[in-house]
Structure formats: structure tokens, C-alpha cells
Amino acid sequence: MSDVLLSAKNLTKRFGGLAAVNGVSLDLKRNSIHAVIGPNGAGKSTLTHLLSGDLLPTSGTVLLGQRDVTGWRPERISRQGLGRSYQKTNIFLPFSVWENVRLAAQSREPHAARWLRPASSFIAVNARTERAIALSGLKDRQFAMAGTISHGEQRQLEIAMTLATEPQVLLLDEPLAGMGAQEAERMVALLLELKKNHGILLVEHDMDAVFALADQLTVMVNGQVIASGTPAQIRADAGVQAAYLGEDIGVEPA
Amino acid sequence: MDLANFFIQLLNSVQYGLLLFMLAAGLTLIFGIMGVVNLAHGSFYMLGAYLAWSLSSLLGSLGLAIIVGALLAVAFGFALEWLLFRHFYKRDHLDQVLLTFGLIYIFEELRSIVWGDDVHGVPIPELLSASVPLTENLAYPVYRLFMSGVCIALALGLYGLISKTRLGMKIRAGAFNRDMAESLGINIKLIHAVVFALGVGLAAVAGMIAAPIASVYPNMGAQVLIMCFVVVVIGGIGSVRGALIAALLVGLVDTFGKVLLPQMAGMLIYMLMAAVLLWKPEGLFKQ
Amino acid sequence: MSAQKSNLEILPRGVQVTLALGLVALVAFPFTGTDYYIQMLTRMMIMAIFAMSLDLLQGVTGLVSLGHAAYFGLAGYALAFMMPQGEPASLWWTLPAAVLASGLAALVIGFFVVRTHGIYFIMVTMAFAQMVFYLFFDNRALGGSDGLYINFKPDASVAGWVPFDLDSKRTMYYFTLGAMLVVYVFLRRLLWSPFGRALAGIRVNEHRMRAMGFGTFGYKLAAFTLAGSLAGLAGYLWGTQTGYINPELMGFQMSAHAIMMVILGGMGNFAGAIVGAFAFEYLLHVFKDLPQLGSVNLGKHWQLWMGLFIVLLVTFAPRGLLGLVERFGMGKEKTGGESHHE
Numbered sequence: 001m002s003d004v005l006l007s008a009k010n011l012t013k014r015f016g017g018l019a020a021v022n023g024v025s026l027d028l029k030r031n032s033i034h035a036v037i038g039p040n041g042a043g044k045s046t047l048t049h050l051l052s053g054d055l056l057p058t059s060g061t062v063l064l065g066q067r068d069v070t071g072w073r074p075e076r077i078s079r080q081g082l083g084r085s086y087q088k089t090n091i092f093l094p095f096s097v098w099e100n101v102r103l104a105a106q107s108r109e110p111h112a113a114r115w116l117r118p119a120s121s122f123i124a125v126n127a128r129t130e131r132a133i134a135l136s137g138l139k140d141r142q143f144a145m146a147g148t149i150s151h152g153e154q155r156q157l158e159i160a161m162t163l164a165t166e167p168q169v170l171l172l173d174e175p176l177a178g179m180g181a182q183e184a185e186r187m188v189a190l191l192l193e194l195k196k197n198h199g200i201l202l203v204e205h206d207m208d209a210v211f212a213l214a215d216q217l218t219v220m221v222n223g224q225v226i227a228s229g230t231p232a233q234i235r236a237d238a239g240v241q242a243a244y245l246g247e248d249i250g251v252e253p254a
Numbered sequence: 255m256d257l258a259n260f261f262i263q264l265l266n267s268v269q270y271g272l273l274l275f276m277l278a279a280g281l282t283l284i285f286g287i288m289g290v291v292n293l294a295h296g297s298f299y300m301l302g303a304y305l306a307w308s309l310s311s312l313l314g315s316l317g318l319a320i321i322v323g324a325l326l327a328v329a330f331g332f333a334l335e336w337l338l339f340r341h342f343y344k345r346d347h348l349d350q351v352l353l354t355f356g357l358i359y360i361f362e363e364l365r366s367i368v369w370g371d372d373v374h375g376v377p378i379p380e381l382l383s384a385s386v387p388l389t390e391n392l393a394y395p396v397y398r399l400f401m402s403g404v405c406i407a408l409a410l411g412l413y414g415l416i417s418k419t420r421l422g423m424k425i426r427a428g429a430f431n432r433d434m435a436e437s438l439g440i441n442i443k444l445i446h447a448v449v450f451a452l453g454v455g456l457a458a459v460a461g462m463i464a465a466p467i468a469s470v471y472p473n474m475g476a477q478v479l480i481m482c483f484v485v486v487v488i489g490g491i492g493s494v495r496g497a498l499i500a501a502l503l504v505g506l507v508d509t510f511g512k513v514l515l516p517q518m519a520g521m522l523i524y525m526l527m528a529a530v531l532l533w534k535p536e537g538l539f540k541q
Numbered sequence: 542m543s544a545q546k547s548n549l550e551i552l553p554r555g556v557q558v559t560l561a562l563g564l565v566a567l568v569a570f571p572f573t574g575t576d577y578y579i580q581m582l583t584r585m586m587i588m589a590i591f592a593m594s595l596d597l598l599q600g601v602t603g604l605v606s607l608g609h610a611a612y613f614g615l616a617g618y619a620l621a622f623m624m625p626q627g628e629p630a631s632l633w634w635t636l637p638a639a640v641l642a643s644g645l646a647a648l649v650i651g652f653f654v655v656r657t658h659g660i661y662f663i664m665v666t667m668a669f670a671q672m673v674f675y676l677f678f679d680n681r682a683l684g685g686s687d688g689l690y691i692n693f694k695p696d697a698s699v700a701g702w703v704p705f706d707l708d709s710k711r712t713m714y715y716f717t718l719g720a721m722l723v724v725y726v727f728l729r730r731l732l733w734s735p736f737g738r739a740l741a742g743i744r745v746n747e748h749r750m751r752a753m754g755f756g757t758f759g760y761k762l763a764a765f766t767l768a769g770s771l772a773g774l775a776g777y778l779w780g781t782q783t784g785y786i787n788p789e790l791m792g793f794q795m796s797a798h799a800i801m802m803v804i805l806g807g808m809g810n811f812a813g814a815i816v817g818a819f820a821f822e823y824l825l826h827v828f829k830d831l832p833q834l835g836s837v838n839l840g841k842h843w844q845l846w847m848g849l850f851i852v853l854l855v856t857f858a859p860r861g862l863l864g865l866v867e868r869f870g871m872g873k874e875k876t877g878g879e880s881h882h883e
Contacts, residue, residue, distance in 0.1 A: 052752065078754035090752075092745045094548075103742050106735055107754040119735045165753055291660050338852075345859075347660060348605050352804060352855040355797045359848030367842065476793070480671045483664040491660060520679050524672035528653050531665065535656045 002066060003029050005199035006082070006169045011050055011060035013043075020046040022223040023060070028169065028199045028216075033191065035202045035210045038220035039243075044203045045087055047220070048173045051201070052084045053077040064169065078107070083167030085158040087174045087203070093147035097138055097157055100146050102129045104164035128164055135193075136160035137186060152183040159190070170200045176209055188212060211235075219243075258389045263509050269398050271505025272405035276460035277478060278485040278497040279412060280453025286492020287425065287449050288343050293354040295482060296475025297361040298454045302327060302461025303470045304365060307374045316379045320462045324455055331454030335447045343446070362473065371472050376465040401463050408456065409498065416494065425449060481508075484523055488530045490537025500538065548600060548741070548809030549860075550732065560812055567718055571711045579710050580782070585822045586717045587778045590724050592802040592814035594771035597728060599800065600808030601737065602764045603744030604655075605663050607796050608670025609772055611650075612643040614791030616773035617780035618677065619643070621689040629693035632707070636695070639777040640770050646673070647769020648762070655761045667793060678788040688787025691780050707781060717778055721815070724771060728811045740764055741809075801851060807861035816862060824850065 006028040013021040021043045028034045036044050049055040051062055053074040061070045064080050072080075092100050105128035106119065120126070133142055136156045141149055146157060159175060175191070176184050188209050194200060195213075204210050210217070210231075217234045219227045227237045234240055281295050302323060309319035338357075342350050378397045385393035416422035424445055427435040436442050461474075468474070485504050489496030504523055511522040530538065552560070567586075571579050591613055598604050616639040623635045650669045657665050677683045694707040705712045731737045742750045743757050750757050780786050789795065798821065806817025828846045831839035839846075858865055 054752070073751070075751045075754050075756050078752060084752060090746065090749050092742060092749065094745060095741075099738075103738060103750075104753045106738065109735065114735045115737075116730050116734055118730075118733045119738045120733070122735065125735075161749075161753065285660055289660075291663055341856075347663060348599070348800075348804070349855050349859055351605060351607065351663060351797075352801065352851055355801075356848045356851030356855065359844040359851065361848075363842050363845035363848065367845075480668060480793075484668050487661060487664050487668065517680075520675035521672055524668060527665070527668055531653050531657065536661065 004063075005030050005065060006051065006171075006201060007063045008047070008051060009061045009063065011047065011062065012058050013046055013050055013055060014058045019058075019223050021050060021057075024218075024220065024223070024225050026218045026225070026228065028201050030199050031195060031197070032215040033195050033200045033202055033213050034216040034218065035204055035214035036218045036220060037204065037207075037210055041222075042220040043223040044220055045173060046223075048084065048171055048201075048203055052082065052171055078165060078167075081168040082171060083162040083165045083169070084171035085162045085173060085175055087177060089151075089154045089158055091146050091154060091157055091161065093145070095146055096143050097146055097149065097153075097160075098129065098133070098142040100157055101132050101142075101160045101164045102126070104161040105129045105132065107165055128166065132160045132164035135163055136190065152179045155179060155183075155187070159187070163194075168198060170194065170198050172200060173203045174205065175202070176204060176206045184209060258392050261388065262392065262394060263513055264506075265394060265398065265402075267505040267509040268502065269402045269405075269505075270509060271502035272402050272409070273460055273464055274478075274481055274485050274504060275409060275498050275501035276405055276456045277482045278489065278501050279409070279494050280456040281482055282486045282489065282492055282494060282497045283449050284453045285486065288339075288446050290339060290343055291347050291350045291354070292339075293351060293479065294357040294361060295453070295457055296477075296479030297358055298327065298331075298457035298475075299461040299464075299478050300365065300473075300475040301330070301361070302458030303376075303465040303468070303474060304369050304461075305458065306462035306465040307376050307470045308369065310376055316376065316466070320459065323462050324459050327458030328451045328455040331451030332447055334454070335450040339450060340443070340446065358475075366472065373469055373471040375469055378466045397466060401467070404459075404463050408459070412456075412494065421445075421448070481523070484527050487537060488527055490534075490540035493537070493539035496537060496539030549807055549813070550741075550810050552810060552812055556812065560815075564722075571714055576710050579714050581822075581826075583710070583714045583717050583782055584779075585819050586714075586721045587775050587782060588799075588802065588822055589815040589818040590717075590721050590778065591772055591775035591799055592806070592818040593721075593724055593728055593811045594768045594775065595799045596803045596808060596811055596814040597731070597740075597771070598764055598768040599803055600810070600814070601732060601744065602740040602761060604761065604765065605666075605800070606765075606768075607663050607667035607793060607800070608650075608673075609666070609768070609799055610793075610795035611670040611673040611791045612647050612769035612772040613776040613779070613795065613799075614677075614786065614788070615646050615673065616640060616643040616776035617691075617786035617790060618683070618689065619773075620695070620777050620780040621684070621691050621786050624691050624693060624695075626692060629696040632695035632697045633699065636774075636777055639780075640773045643773025643776065644766055644770035647772075648766045651762050651765035651769070655758060655765055667796070670791065670796060671793060674788050674791050674793075677791065684787070686788065688785060691784045691786065694781055694784075713782060717782070720774065720778060724774070725811055725815065728771075732811070736760070736763075803861075804859070805854065805861050813861060820862065 004027045008024055008026050011021055011024045012019060024047055026034065026036070036047065038044055046055065050057050053069070053072050053076070056071060061068055063069065064077065064082055067080065069077050069080060092103065102119070102125060105125045106122070108128065109122060109125050133139055136159045138153065138156050138160055141153055146154065149157070155175060155177065159172070162170060162172070176187055179187060184206065191200060191202070191213055202210070202213065214231055217229065217231055218225055219234060219240050221243050226243060227234055227240045277295065277299060281292065284290055284292055305323040305326060306316065306319050309323050310316045313319050313322065338353070342353055382397045382400050384396045386396060386399070387393045416425060424435065424440045427438070427440060481504065485497055485500045488503065489500030503526070507522055507526050508519070512519040515522065534540070567582070570582060574582070595606070595609050598606055598609065619639040619642040620635055623638060624630050654662065654665050654669060678686050697703060697705050697707060705716065707713050707716060739750070739755055739760055742755070743760060747757050776790070779790070802817040802821045803814050804817065805821050806815065807813030825843070825847070828843035829840050831843065831846070833839065
């Protein structure tokens with residue numbers, strides 16, 4: 001069984017004349033966290049969309065496991081074992097937290113389209129839902145309506161929904177965005193826990209978290225990869241320092 | 255089909271297509287820029303026709319009636335937008351469907367109250383009542399050429415407005431990115447009102463110039479509305495160029511279809527639409 | 542288009558009680574009502590089935606179809622074609638056949654239509670329905686603009702035994718009531734099934750549903766087909782009841798009326814569709830029967846009143862009657878998505 005769970009080979013996405021992602025390659029290894037960092041507008045989110053099937057690449061390939069999934073529809077890629085969370089919270093606001101996660105869990109149920117049995121009676125689905133909710137720390141909020149919980153809790157819900165589909169690869173787009181210190185700590189602990197059984201591709205701005213979590217880093221600027229390696233290597237890379245890290249970690253160059 | 259007949263059908267296709275374009279252009283602009291679905295668009299066409307009928311007999315001239323009617327229609331468009339439509343830009347499409355369906359009822363009844371339920375004819379002006387001879391036996395009515403001419407003139411005017419004037423630039427900016435346009439100081443509310451009134455005006459003028467040929471009768475907006483929708487779907491929402499090409503396409507298919515395959519004539523347009531949808535679910539020229 | 546709206550899926554106690562009382566009233570009515578009103582109520586119940594079928598599509602799945610009446614009318618026409626000139630055909634095969642015909646049409650048209658979204662979806666459903674309308678309107682062989690007569694009520698006999706006779710207005714009434722109840726119970730169960738939950742998810746956030754692995758095209762097509770089939774059931778009953786079918790029943794106005802019924806009552810829970818259908822039909826009667834005011838026949842201009850009513854409704858009460866009920870406090874019940882339900 002190969003070590004590489006997800007890989008991008010020379011991915012490019014053009015919008016008109018602009019290349020938002022330009023010849024990006026990276027590999028995500030099993031049981032590791034690979035972080036993608038870069039200033040705003042570097043193309044990180046576009047890259048995530050390309051990997052999840054939300055956008056069609058102009059050229060290049062995406063491999064999930066050993067399969068070429070380039071051009072696959074998002075639902076197909078999801079069923080192949082990739083789960084993603086979104087930078088802009090993308091949940092079901094009028095449903096309860098429990099129902100949000102239950103729906104995600106239902107997607108893996110082989111008889112997901114059953115007509116006459118109540119959805120609440122599927123034991124396997126309920127079990128998956130409970131596990132995901134417990135993992136993401138939302139147990140006491142599970143009956144609240146998703147539109148009424150705090151922003152940090154909504155980010156937790158994002159993760160819970162991703163986990164409930166039991167993917168091997170997690171694609172997380174700024175999971176820590178807008179979180180307070182305590183919530184961020186909890187999320188970092190969760191991600192370290194998840195690393196044991198998943199490959200995680202993380203797009204993040206929080207540098208403290210990134211350096212605490214990542215086994216591998218890829219730095220993107222203007223759609224291209226300018227450096228890739230271990231955190232220590234990246235820290236020492238002059239090009240990265242010049243382009244991105246600068247004085248204050250996380251602040252873009254003037 | 256011999257050459258002369260073919261030529262006549264071709265001219266008919268273009269004339270019908272251009273008329274549809276007048277309606278579809280307004281509809282696609284209103285859809286594309288304000289995101290409003292308007293089922294009552296056919297009612298504006300009907301309004302135009304009835305205006306043509308009463309104004310032409312009142313003023314004694316169809317030409318004058320068209321000018322006055324156009325102004326009245328545009329004013330009506332501004333009023334309607336201000337009173338109702340602008341409050342529905344942010345609403346669900348379902349609410350818009352309901353609102354405009356209610357308006358259809360209201361407009362039909364108002365029409366019945368003001369103008370009655372009879373069918374009327376509008377005489378073709380003396381000046382345009384001749385026919386251009388094509389062969390020994392066949393001639394083509396000048397009035398139909400006039401109709402096409404008016405549509406082409408208005409289409410060029412629309413093109414000029416949108417691509418060459420400041421107003422047009424603002425319209426395009428507002429369509430592209432509303433918030434950005436607002437922060438640049440563009441009065442979005444006014445732009446929307448102008449676009450809406452323009453759409454109403456175009457539809458009404460279409461009804462006015464078509465009146466001598468198509469007659470003036472109750473519920474005349476319904477059938478043209480459907481064709482209009484088909485044109486917008488084929489052309490792509492928000493694309494005026496798409497509306498033009500789609501309208502001409504529909505004109506061709508419909509006209510030649512009626513002549514060559516009369517049993518299937520009614521269905522041909524929809525089959526065309528189905529084919530386009532299979533290939534491009536968002537229309538040929540979707541923005 | 543998806544405004545993340547919650548539907549009133551769990552009916553408040555008060556509403557449940559009212560519905561139960563309504564059911565009792567409906568069951569008891571034929572014992573006291575005249576033939577005229579029995580027939581009127583039968584028609585209302587048929588409309589209720591039609592509205593419920595649309596509610597599945599519109600209220601639950603969020604697909605606004607302006608062409609739903611096509612499937613209503615098609616079943617009526619199917620019945621007309623299957624009913625021979627000389628004697629009645631059997632209920633037991635004409636009913637499923639007509640429903641199947643509508644379902645098949647919905648499947649075929651749905652295949653083209655479901656791939657579109659938002660405004661496009663609304664427009665293409667309307668366009669395809671008009672196509673069906675003209676197919677019948679323009680062809681003498683299919684009845685043309687005059688429509689077709691259905692000479693007999695379907696025969697309910699099975700191998701010589703006659704369980705009931707649809708010629709009797711009372712029997713037809715109870716048969717329709719039974720059908721309405723079966724459809725309601727079926728749809729309520731569907732609403733809480735995994736399939737129904739997925740449809741609700743598609744309404745609220747289709748993008749996320751796809752990202753989670755749901756093949757939403759298939760779900761929407763299934764909903765479209767099922768809704769079309771149920772509309773066919775209503776159409777079959779209409780043909781049986783009135784004995785006459787014409788293209789207007791497939792037209793855009795009929796589809797728009799269905800939309801209004803669903804909205805009037807409140808979307809997404811099927812009870813609203815029933816309430817809305819009754820209320821709408823009643824309203825139509827009220828408007829059409831308005832008296833003379835001086836020299837003006839108010840009833841003649843019913844479209845004006847109806848139009849004004851619709852505009853006012855959508856402006857001030859867009860969630861319909863049940864929405865008003867919810868707003869003015871039949872208790873702040875949780876809406877949709879609970880794992881524990883009725």
C-alpha cells in the first residue's frame with residue numbers, strides 16, 4: 001500500500017488570462033499533516049477546490065490513492081474517500097447540529113435512499129454521527145440549530161461533518177479561522193489526534209498552529225509553489241522569508 | 255420550395271426573430287442584472303399593443319402613437335419598479351414568480367376594464383402599406399421590413415448604449431459586481447430602475463409595432479412570453495448577444511418548421527431547447 | 542437561489558388537532574351535505590393531492606416548477622384514451638397505467654430539466670409543459686382544443702364482485718378522501734426517511750450535499766418523477782370525477798395555481814398543501830361569486846381580486862397560513878432535522 005494518499009501533479013487553473021494556480025505539485029502522505037501556506041491571493045483556496053473537484057483544472061492531474069480523479073465530480077471524489085471542510089462555513093443553518101452531521105454520515109450508508117423507514121432509525125448512521133460529534137467536541141450543542149451556535153462552534157461543526165463521511169484524506173480549508181485561543185488549542189489537539197489515522201492537507205494562516213502541526217509544508221505565492229519541505233527547512237529558506245514570513249508571522253509583505 | 259418562397263420565409267424568420275429579441279433583450283437584462291424572474295413581461299407586450307390601438311386612433315398616426323406609447327410605457331416601467339419590483343430583488347425566485355403571476359391577473363383585468371375584451375385591428379399606415387415585388391406573383395409587405403428595421407435600429411441603439419456610453423458602463427459594472435459598483439459611487443438603484451424601465455419599454459414597443467400584423471386581443475402576452483423564455487434559456491441569462499442569436503435561431507426554426515413540418519411545428523422549438531440544454535445547461539452564451 | 546429557510550416540518554400540537562378535526566368533518570360531511578357540495582369537496586381533495594405532489598418538489602426539495610400541471614393533465618388524457626366507447630374500463634389497471642404514464646413523462650422531461658438550476662429551472666419547466674400543452678391543443682387526434690370526454694367512470698369490479706361503484710357521488714368522495722389520506726401518510730413518512738432528509742438537505746445546501754458524496758442529480762430526478770406520478774394520480778381522479786379533460790388542465794395557469802396553493806398553506810409539510818388547496822379553491826369561489834356593486838359586477842373581475850390577493854400574500858405573508866400560525870405563536874416548536882420526531 002502506497003504511502004501517498006493524495007497528490008497533485010502540475011496543477012494549473014486559469015481564469016481568462018490569470019493563472020490562479022500555476023503548475024502546483026504536492027504529495028500528501030499517510031498519517032501526516034501537510035500544510036499549505038501563503039499570502040492572501042496565493043491560490044490556496046483555488047488549489048483546494050481543484051483537489052476536491054469543485055473546480056476543473058485547466059491542466060495537470062489529481063491522484064487520490066493511486067486513482068486519477070482529475071475531472072471527477074465532487075460527489076464521486078467524496079465517495080472515493082476525500083472529505084473537505086470549507087473556509088466560509090458551509091453548513092445547513094436551519095438544521096440542528098445533530099442533523100447536519102447525521103446527513104453527512106448518511107452519505108456513506110449503502111441504503112441511503114430508503115423511502116419509508118425513518119432516517120433516525122439507522123443505527124450505523126447514528127453511531128457514525130455520535131462518533132463525529134464527540135470527536136469534534138460538540139456533544140452538548142448537538143440539538144441546537146446550526147444557525148444559532150457560535151462561530152467557533154460552527155467551525156467545529158464543519159469538521160464534524162467532514163469526519164462523519166469517514167474519509168481517509170481530510171482537506172481542511174482554514175479550520176481555525178475566527179477561533180479564539182482556547183478553541184484553537186482544542187482544534188490543534190483534535191488534528192494531532194486525527195493525524196494518527198488520516199492524511200490531512202491543511203490550508204491555514206495561523207502560523208503558530210501550522211508549525212505546531214505540520215510534518216510537511218508547501219508555500220505558495222501568486223499561484224506557484226516557491227518552497228516545499230519540513231518546517232525546519234521552510235523556516236530557513238531565504239526565499240520564503242523574503243516573500244512571506246517577514247517580521248510578523250502571518251502578515252503579508254507591504 | 256422555390257427561391258422566392260425561401261426568401262420570403264427567411265425574411266419572415268428574421269422579422270419574427272428580431273421581434274422576439276426586443277422582448278428577450280429586456281427580459282434577459284432584467285434577469286441578468288437584477289436577478290428577477292418576471293412572468294408579467296408578456297403583459298407589457300400586450301400593453302404596447304393596446305396602447306397602439308387607442309393612441310393611433312386618438313392621434314391619427316401610428317408613428318406618433320409609437321413614440322407617445324413608448325414614453326408612457328417607460329414611465330409605467332419606472333413606476334412599477336419603484337412601487338413593487340425593487341423590493342423583490344433580494345427575495346426568493348418563488349416569491350418573484352408569485353408576485354409576477356399575480357400581476358398578470360391584475361394587468362389582464364385592468365386591460366379588460368380599460369379596453370374591453372374585443373379583438374381589434376390596427377391599420378397599417380398608408381406610407382408603409384405597399385409591397386415590394388419579388389416575382390411575378392409574390393410580393394413582400396413593406397411594413398414587415400419596417401418592423402425589422404425598427405428592431406435593428408433599437409438593437410443597435412441598445413448595443414451602443416451598453417458598450418459605448420457611461421450609463422452602459424455603469425450597467426455592466428453593476429451586473430458584474432454590485433457591491434463594488436456601489437462603492438465606486440454608482441447609483442445602483444437608479445441603474446436598476448433604468449434597466450427595468452428599458453425592458454418594459456422595449457416589450458411595449460414590440461407590441462406596438464407588431465399590432466398591425468398580429469392584431470390586438472386578450473391574453474396575447476401569454477404565448478409570446480413562452481417564446482421569450484425559450485429564447486433566454488437558449489441564449490443564456492444576462493447575455494444580450496445570446497438573446498439576439500437565440501431569437502434569430504428560434505425565428506428560423508419556428509418559421510421554417512411551420513412550413514416544412516407542420517405537424518411537429520409546435521414542438522420543434524422545445525426540441526431545439528432540449529438539445530441546447532443537453533449540450534450547455536446554462537445557455538449558449540451564459541455570462 | 543437556496544435561501545437557507547427552515548420549513549415547518551414538525552406540526553405544532555394545535556395544528557395537528559385542527560387537522561384531525563378537519564378529517565372528522567370530511568368523513569362526516571356526506572351525511573349532511575348536498576350532492577353539489579359533495580362534488581365540490583371531492584374536487585378540493587383532488588386539488589389537495591395535486592398540491593401535495595408539488596409540495597414534495599417545491600417545499601421539500603426546493604425545486605420551483607412552473608410546469609407541474611402537465612403531469613396532472615397527462616394522466617387525465619391517459620384515462621380518456623384507455624376508456625373505450627362502449628363500456629367502462631377497469632379501475633384496477635387504468636389507475637396504475639395513468640399514474641405510470643405521468644411518471645414516465647416526468648422522468649423523461651425531468652432528465653432534461655433537472656440539470657438546470659435557479660431561474661433556468663423555472664423557465665424550462667414552464668417551456669416543456671407548454672410543449673405538452675401544444676401537443677394536445679394542436680392535434681385533433683388527441684382531442685385538440687376541445688378536449689376529450691371520458692364516457693364512464695372506471696369500473697371497480699374484480700372477477701364479478703363489485704366492492705364499490707364510482708358512479709355514486711358519495712363513493713367517489715370517499716374514494717378520493719382515502720386516496721388523499723394515503724398520499725398524505727406516504728409523503729409524511731417519506732419526509733422523515735433518509736431519502737426525504739436528503740431532499741431537504743438539497744434544498745438547503747445542494748453544494749454541501751454533493752461535497753458529502755450525495756449524487757444530487759439522481760435525488761432530484763427521483764423527486765421530480767415521484768411528484769409527477771402523484772400529480773398523475775390527482776389528474777386521474779379529476780378525469781374520473783368530471784368526465785372531461787382538456788389542455789387547459791395542463792397549462793401554465795394550472796401550474797401557477799398549484800404553486801399558490803402550496804404557498805398559501807405553507808410549504809414543506811404536506812398539511813399546508815391540503816389546507817392551501819382547500820383555501821385556494823374556496824377563495825376562487827368567493828371571488829367569482831362576488832355580488833354586483835352598483836353597475837359593476839365584482840364577480841366578473843375575479844382575476845383582479847385574485848391577483849391583488851396574491852400580490853398582498855407574497856408581500857406580507859410569504860410563508861402562508863401555517864407560517865402565520867407559526868409566527869403568531871402556536872408555540873416555538875423546533876423546525877426540521879431533529880432525530881426525535883412525531
